[in-house]
Amino acid sequence: MTDQLTPRSIGIPLARIDGGAKVTGTAPYAYDQQVEHPAYLHPVQATVAKGRIVDLDTTAAEALDGVVAVLTHRNALALQDIDDPELQVVLQSDRIAFRGQLIGGVIADRPEVALEGADLVRVTYEQEPHDAELSAERDDLYVPDDVSGFPTDTRDGDVAAALERAEATVQQTYTTPAEHNNPMEPHTTVATWDGDHLLLHTSTQGVHVVRSALAPLFGLETGQVRVVSPYVGGGFGSKGKPHAPAVLAALAARLVPGRPVKLALTRRQMFELVGYRTPTISRVRLAADHEGRLSAISHEVVEQTSTVYEFLEQTAVPSRTMYAAPNRLTTHRVARLDVPVPFWMRAPGECPGMFGPEVAMDELAEECGLDPVELRIRNDTQTDPDSGKPFSHRDLVGCLREGARRFGWDRRDPRPGTGREGEWLIGTGVASATYPGNTQQGTRVRIRFSDGRYVVQLGAADIGTGTWT
Amino acid sequence: MKPFDYSPAAEVEEAVATVAAAPRAAFLGGGTNLVDHMRIGVAEPDLLVDVSRLPLDRVEDLPDGGLRIGAAVRNSDLAADERVRTRYPALSRALLSGASGQLRNLATTGGNLLQRTRCVYFQDVTTPCNKRQPGSGCSALEGYQRYHAIFGASEHCVAVHPSDMAAGMLALDAVVRVHGPAGQRSIPLEELHRLPGDAPERDTVLEHGELITAVDLPATPFAARSTYRKVRDRASFAFALVSVAAALDLRDDGTIADLRIACGGVAHSPWRAHRAEQVLRGEHVGDDAFRDAAEAELTQAEPLRGNEFKVPMLRNTMLRVLRDLTEGRR
Numbered sequence: 094m095t096d097q098l099t100p101r102s103i104g105i106p107l108a109r110i111d112g113g114a115k116v117t118g119t120a121p122y123a124y125d126q127q128v129e130h131p132a133y134l135h136p137v138q139a140t141v142a143k144g145r146i147v148d149l150d151t152t153a154a155e156a157l158d159g160v161v162a163v164l165t166h167r168n169a170l171a172l173q174d175i176d177d178p179e180l181q182v183v184l185q186s187d188r189i190a191f192r193g194q195l196i197g198g199v200i201a202d203r204p205e206v207a208l209e210g211a212d213l214v215r216v217t218y219e220q221e222p223h224d225a226e227l228s229a230e231r232d233d234l235y236v237p238d239d240v241s242g243f244p245t246d247t248r249d250g251d252v253a254a255a256l257e258r259a260e261a262t263v264q265q266t267y268t269t270p271a272e273h274n275n276p277m278e279p280h281t282t283v284a285t286w287d288g289d290h291l292l293l294h295t296s297t298q299g300v301h302v303v304r305s306a307l308a309p310l311f312g313l314e315t316g317q318v319r320v321v322s323p324y325v326g327g328g329f330g331s332k333g334k335p336h337a338p339a340v341l342a343a344l345a346a347r348l349v350p351g352r353p354v355k356l357a358l359t360r361r362q363m364f365e366l367v368g369y370r371t372p373t374i375s376r377v378r379l380a381a382d383h384e385g386r387l388s389a390i391s392h393e394v395v396e397q398t399s400t401v402y403e404f405l406e407q408t409a410v411p412s413r414t415m416y417a418a419p420n421r422l423t424t425h426r427v428a429r430l431d432v433p434v435p436f437w438m439r440a441p442g443e444c445p446g447m448f449g450p451e452v453a454m455d456e457l458a459e460e461c462g463l464d465p466v467e468l469r470i471r472n473d474t475q476t477d478p479d480s481g482k483p484f485s486h487r488d489l490v491g492c493l494r495e496g497a498r499r500f501g502w503d504r505r506d507p508r509p510g511t512g513r514e515g516e517w518l519i520g521t522g523v524a525s526a527t528y529p530g531n532t533q534q535g536t537r538v539r540i541r542f543s544d545g546r547y548v549v550q551l552g553a554a555d556i557g558t559g560t561w562t
Numbered sequence: 563m564k565p566f567d568y569s570p571a572a573e574v575e576e577a578v579a580t581v582a583a584a585p586r587a588a589f590l591g592g593g594t595n596l597v598d599h600m601r602i603g604v605a606e607p608d609l610l611v612d613v614s615r616l617p618l619d620r621v622e623d624l625p626d627g628g629l630r631i632g633a634a635v636r637n638s639d640l641a642a643d644e645r646v647r648t649r650y651p652a653l654s655r656a657l658l659s660g661a662s663g664q665l666r667n668l669a670t671t672g673g674n675l676l677q678r679t680r681c682v683y684f685q686d687v688t689t690p691c692n693k694r695q696p697g698s699g700c701s702a703l704e705g706y707q708r709y710h711a712i713f714g715a716s717e718h719c720v721a722v723h724p725s726d727m728a729a730g731m732l733a734l735d736a737v738v739r740v741h742g743p744a745g746q747r748s749i750p751l752e753e754l755h756r757l758p759g760d761a762p763e764r765d766t767v768l769e770h771g772e773l774i775t776a777v778d779l780p781a782t783p784f785a786a787r788s789t790y791r792k793v794r795d796r797a798s799f800a801f802a803l804v805s806v807a808a809a810l811d812l813r814d815d816g817t818i819a820d821l822r823i824a825c826g827g828v829a830h831s832p833w834r835a836h837r838a839e840q841v842l843r844g845e846h847v848g849d850d851a852f853r854d855a856a857e858a859e860l861t862q863a864e865p866l867r868g869n870e871f872k873v874p875m876l877r878n879t880m881l882r883v884l885r886d887l888t889e890g891r892r
Contacts, residue, residue: 140688208563212603361602516791516886 109562111324111555122324124281126294128353131283132161134345135207136338136362137197137214139189142223143431146187146196150215154199157213159206162348165197169344175309179402179434183340189218190401191225191433193365195337198345200354223431229266229374229395234426240405241441247413247479250420252378255389259380261460267377267449272370274438275363278326282339284346285353291318291346295339296325298332301552306335307343325556330437331367332556337434338366368436371396371406375449380420385461385468387418392450394425399434406435407442411527412450417474443528451524464507465523466497489525496523563601570612574741574775580611582743582771589613589773591634591673594665599678603687604694614670618775621645627781630739633672633774637727638663640671650779652788652807656730656826659792662799672774675728675738675754678765679721679830680801682706692718693762700762707868709801712876713829719762720866722827723755724801729826730790732834733807734779742772751777755831762830784811784820791883792826793875802827804876806883810847817846823859828876835859838880847888849881856880 114120121127151163169184182188183195199210237245256262283294291311297303300320308318325332338358346354358366373396380389392412398404409423438444458465473490476483497503505521506512512519539550555561568590571577581587587609590596599605618632621643629645640646641657661669683689683701690699702710702720710720728751736751754766768774779785788809794800805826811819821842823835838855845851856877863873 205563205565208601209565359601 107562109559111561115324120324122278122281122326123283123294123296123322124355124357126283126321128283128285128294128355131353131355132200132202132345132349133204133207134164134198134200134342134354134356135204135211136195136341136356136358136366137165137199137211137216138362138365139192139194139196139218140216141189141218141220142192142225144189144218144220146189146216147219148215148217149197150217151197153213153215154210157201157206157210159202160210161200161202161352162345163197163199163210163214164341164345164348168348170311170347172310172340173312175306177306177310177402179337180306180310180335180340182401183337184344191365191399191431192223193362193433195341195366198341198356200345200349204355225430225432227372227374227395227397227428227430229376231395231428234395234428237403237405237425237427240407240410240425243407243410246422246424248422249478250389252380252389252391252420252422255380255418255420256378259388260383261381261385261457263377263379263453263456263460265377265449265453265456267375267452269370269373269375269445269448271372272438272445273364274329274331274367274369275360276327276329276331279358279360279363280332280336280338280367281355281357282342283353283355284339284342286343286346286350288350289313289317291343293318293320293339293343295320295322295335295342296328296332297322297335298325298328298330298554298556299334299552300554302333303335303339307339310340311343322554325554328554328556329439330441333437336367336436338362365433368404368434368438370438370441370445371398371435373406373408373445373449375408375446377449377453379450379453379457380418381457381461383461385457385463385471387416387472389420389422390416390418390450391422392424392446393422394446395428396425397428397430397432397435399432400429402434403429404435406445408446410442411446413479414477415447415450415525415527416454416469416472417476417478418472421478440528443526447524447526451526454525455522466493466502469493469523469525493523493525563603564606564608566600566607567609568612569609571616574613574616574618574773577611577613577616578741578743578771578773580609581773584609585770587611589672591670591676592636592665592668593673594661594669595673595677599685602685604678604685613672613773618672624778624781629779631671631777631779633670633776635671637661637666637669637671637674641666648786650730650734650785650788652733652785652790652809653727653730653779655790656726656792656805656807659790659802659805660726671727671777674725675751675774675777676766676768677725680709680724681721682709684721693721693758693765696761696763702866707866709803709827710866710869711829712863712865712869712872713825713833714757715830715864715866716758716760716762718760719758719830721758721762722829723765723831724827725832726790726792726802726805726826728755728832729802729805729824730807731777731779732824732832733788733790733809733822734785735782735822737778737780738774739776739778740768740772741775742769746775748778751832752834758830765830782809782811782820784809784822787812787887788822789883789887791879791886793879804828804872804879806876806879808880808883808887810884810887812847812888815846817844818842819844823855823880825876825880828872835880837862842884847884849885852881852884853877855884 201207342356378391458468588607590610618634792805825833838859841855
């Protein structure tokens with residue numbers, strides 16, 4: 094049987110089976126699905142950051158030629174509690190929790206009319222003072238129960254004492270800005286109700302995730318919801334769960350039973366409705382001897398979440414396993430603000446969380462007069478400093494050495510600003526990066542063998558990486 | 563998006579007459595800015611007169627050695643024109659630093675000059691903005707100011723003109739040719755755009771119905787030694803935080819016979835750095851003179867709380883551009 098494992102396709106250039114359809118624009122993404130007699134939905138969004146809707150005048154929108162219906166919290170179907178506030182609050186009350194929140198939608202025969210209708214909805218608010226600015230000096234930062242399943246804080250030894258004794262220290266604060274998902278294909282949904290069955294063509298990284306969230310939200314059995322997503326034009330994590338717009342589309346379709354309702358977010362709406370990465374403020378402290386051996390690593394994070402839904406970025410988690418040091422501290426403190434709901438965006442935790450500590454390592458190398466590659470190698474560990482368990486495989490040192498070799502690190506001029514090619518300053522630098530190799534239980538696949546062929550059925554997604562091929 | 567009528571124009575006279583007769587009509591060039599504004603409610607014309615197919619799509623030599631650029635010439639075609647690249651390099655570089663390949667393929671010369679500010683408040687109809695809705699207030703005064711003006715702003719508006727091309731052209735003494743209901747006129751580019759004062763809703767001195775038909779670049783002794791440098795938050799597809807276009811005529815003894823310096827991203831109009839020019843005219847090239855020139859210009863800078871960084875950034879950019887243009891001549 095071993096000959097079956099000889100790879101035939103890995104490492105070989107292959108034409109993508111969907112390549113022709115994609116480059117000719119004929120691959121049917123969610124919004125491109127050919128459906129009978131579609132209606133088009135344009136969202137109405139809150140223009141204040143906090144408060145209450147006291148009046149919502151839809152008369153002008155409804156009077157517009159081509160408008161089919163106007164959806165608001167007054168005529169939206171009641172949603173069930175599914176322990177996901179981001180979804181279950183959609184059009185369920187007059188409360189405004191952030192600027193850009195969905196407060197309605199206009200359904201029309203053509204997308205241009207839906208957009209014009211949305212402009213005609215007149216909303217009167219009772220505005221309340223909002224609070225949307227993150228800072229490390231806030232006195233209302235709270236300690237969450239956990240951060241996306243990880244412990245909020247970890248402590249080993251005594252960082253302060255190690256800093257006192259250290260021959261070299263770095264103590265700096267590093268910030269990263271909010272970062273927004275905006276893949277080439279925006280979030281789109283085509284929702285159709287057939288009696289009490291809901292059909293969703295939607296752009297998602299997990300059809301089963303959408304189904305298992307939306308079925309109970311609408312009080313349905315899982316079998317009453319079908320989710321179809323043959324192609325995804327980029328997700329970056331933002332399509333890892335359904336967001337409020339998918340619920341809006343399903344609520345809107347409910348007003349026009351049997352008629353498919355199409356929703357494609359605009360680029361601008363993407364910034365408010367599909368999750369984003371919190372800005373982060375990282376206070377990093379390193380202590381070392383003059384040979385660069387770390388005696389303390391401390392990474393204290395301040396970040397934000399929304400009042401609607403507590404999503405937390407595990408920003409300090411990578412610092413728990415990157416380098417060895419006897420004294421270690423990581424913390425997460427959170428401001429709950431009147432802002433849009435944050436969510437996964439490409440390497441949540443690792444991406445903003447590696448930045449500060451790696452810059453600090455460079456500063457430490459400078460402080461100790463050491464090569465920054467060598468500093469990282471000296472502080473490598475084969476045991477996870479956090480759990481005490483050995484790594485099954487870890488070769489950071491090999492990566493650093495091979496990278497240094499390929500980049501000609503030994504010929505590098507470490508002085509900044511010395512390499513110039515034309516208009517460009519050319520320099521070299523190094524940073525470590527990590528990403529966990531997690532596995533998940535519970536994958537279900539149906540495999541049948543008949544007539545000499547295997548038939549494999551599973552709920553997969555092709556986010557543009559070539560799964561179909 | 564409000565319904566509107568669309569009318570392709572075949573002749574300049576007809577286009578001008580049509581727009582002049584309809585108070586809510588607008589000329590449509592490449593549509594890369596106007597159509598966006600119609601989608602988001604910033605502009606609500608009831609008639610679009612398409613002038614992108616008028617016979618204004620050629621770059622022609624002028625008898626005095628200059629160039630006449632038709633208003634419908636696409637940005638990508640203009641940037642690639644051999645005469646522009648060799649005789650007016652600052653313009654080619656300015657064009658290529660703007661937008662994206664797709665947008666440059668559509669955007670026209672006339673439309674580029676008349677594009678509107680990218681101030682986030684101007685582009686968001688749910689916020690006050692004196693430029694979009696006179697008298698409603700300026701949100702940027704208390705808001706996000708990273709992209710705003712350090713020269714010539716007013717209490718009514720601190721927005722900047724976004725065009726790279728215009729800053730490049732300003733350093734080349736460009737003259738804008740305009741066809742209006744009352745006939746034709748020529749406007750030096752420096753006089754086309756206004757400072758905001760108490761009427762920020764008016765970007766330019768053009769009257770309703772006036773159509774830009776061409777931009778003339780004169781033959782000058784300084785245009786061939788010219789360049790453009792843009793500083794921005796991303797390496798591409800971002801508007802200038804600051805930019806500098808400069809053109810120099812050097813004598814053999816290393817002194818500057820004449821020059822032009824224009825800046826983008828710093829004012830409601832492309833900004834001609836007259837004070838810096840005055841310091842350098844007749845001077846020997848060199849870092850000391852360049853620094854004095856930049857300082858002279860920046861004495862009139864009035865940065866906002868959120869864009870104080872633009873002062874040293876503009877100084878450094880000006881210095882770098884002047885060095886690049888004089889390398890080997892110091």
